[in-house]
Amino acid sequence: MSQVVAITGASGGIGRAAVREFARRGADVALIARGTVGLENAAAEAREQGVRAIAIPTDVADADQVEAAVERIESELGPIDVWVNVAFTSVFAKFDDISPDEFRRVTEVSYLGYVYATMAVLKRMRERDRGTIVQVGSALAYRGIPLQSAYCGAKHAIQGFHESLRTELLHERSNIHVTMVQMPALNTPQFSWVLSRLPKHAQPVPPIYQPEVAARAIAYAADHPKRREYWVGSTTALTLIANAVAPGLLDRYLARTGFSSQQTGELSDEDQQPNLWEPADGAGGRDFGAHGAFDGKSRNQSSQQWVAHHYPQAAAVAAVGLAGAAALALGRRR
Template sequence: MPQTVVITGASAGVGRATARLFARRGANIALLARGRAGLEAAAEEVAAAGGRALVLPTDVAHHQEVEKAAELTEAEFGPIDVWINVAFTSVFAPFAEIGPEEFQRVTDVAYLGYVNGTRAALARMVPRDRGAVVQVGSALGERSIPLQSAYCGAKHAVNGFTSSVRTELLHDGSRVRITVVQLPAVNTPQFSWVRSRLPKHPQPVPPIYQPEVVARTIGYAADHPGRKQYYVGASTVATLWANRFVPAALDRYLARTGYSSQQTDSPPPVAGPGNLWQPLDERPGEDHGAHGAFDESATGRSPQAALARHPALAAGAGALAGAAVLRWSRARRTGG
């Protein structure tokens, strides 16, 4: 029997790449996002790769729409096996320049959208005592950076929420599993889509990875959801270790470099409202695919992500990374 998979944010970026991956497995895939042009194009790719697609225009910030999408998915494909939460939006700006309505909107999509998706999934999986929920998180959910306060806050909230739900499932002896895939900087259309008040074009903080690198880890996490989380990219691991051992030094480093590293030398995107309130792939011809504007500087491989699929090797690599951070910290303190 083919798997039934729900992917939010499936019209572009990581969600789009993940839909392609599950399509190659022959899965039945419910594609959720706001932009119909992106969804229709994603559905064509799913069919071409050997899967079956169901297009469900959905704003994940509204729990009624998410619940309806879950109902339609099971009516079309049968029980949901895997639910993958990816959808988000953001605002690139200092906190003081983000309005209350904008901050709430980011929170409603990037945090409560995950809550809504998880609720709809568990309402169906728990009674059957099977299924997996994969939360697509970020290194920024453990180590915040400037200019992304709303997004970082939402990703921190996703981590806390997911840990709570995980312990409840364990308490109940449920065989339903929930896991998180923590992302590095990824080359997706978001950096041309999101609302920005920066003087230059936003960019992911290098090193930059292609969305297919993330999709491979999401696919593995869906197959092996018993682990608490998966890290993608050596930069993610290094950032989290640095935040654990030298957080004050990392604060100062990000204060010094965090503004410039998130902007290119190019002018900002064409003036407009961004995709905060309305999708930018709504009409025919507006599909943007999985990749953003940084193909030339993005890598399609991550040795660390491959290691993450082998726990013993990953533990050894993490210990080495931690030792390197400690040596760096001691050298800073001693002036060596």
């Protein structure tokens, strides 16, 4: 029987790439997002792999809609084995330039959407005492940066929620697993649809990775969910380590560089339609796909990710290398 995987934010970016990855592996997939164009196209791509796929337009900020989506998935595809929370929205602006309603909306989608989805699927997984929930996070779940206060706040909240839920499941000796994947800067369409009040076009902070790197990390985490979290990309690892060791120094560094590094040299597009209140790929909209506008600057691989996924082998190679170096040094001394 095929694995059943449900993915929020499935119409574009990380979610779209994750749909392709799980479908390629033979999983039946349920796709959840607000829009219809990207969602239906993503489902069609999955079906081309010979798997079942259903597209369910859903606003994850509405708990009732999420509950209905979970009910439909289980009735049409069967018990959900893996749930992946990806959906988010954001505002690129200084904190003073964000309205209370905008901040609330980002929080409802990017944080409470994870909570509502986890609530809905967890109670069904509890009946079976099995299942995996993957929370897609970010380096910004630990390290806040300028111009993204609403998004950083939501990611920090997800991190705390994830840790709390994980400890409860461990206490119960549950066979349900939750894990979190902390992402680096990614080349997704969000920079073409996010609400931005920046003078220049928004961009991810280089180095930038392709969404397929994220998708492979999500699939690996789903296969190995006993680990509490995964870091993707060397920049994520370096950022989290630096923040743990010298957060004040990092504050000052980001104050100097965080504004310019998140903007290109091009002026913002005044006609850009933000997806904060309505989906960017709504009725008559375009399919943004998985990739954003930075293909020429993005990496398809992450050596750090390979090491994280193969650390026993990497440790063995390192041990052999150290032993060889030690033997060589000893021979020279003789």
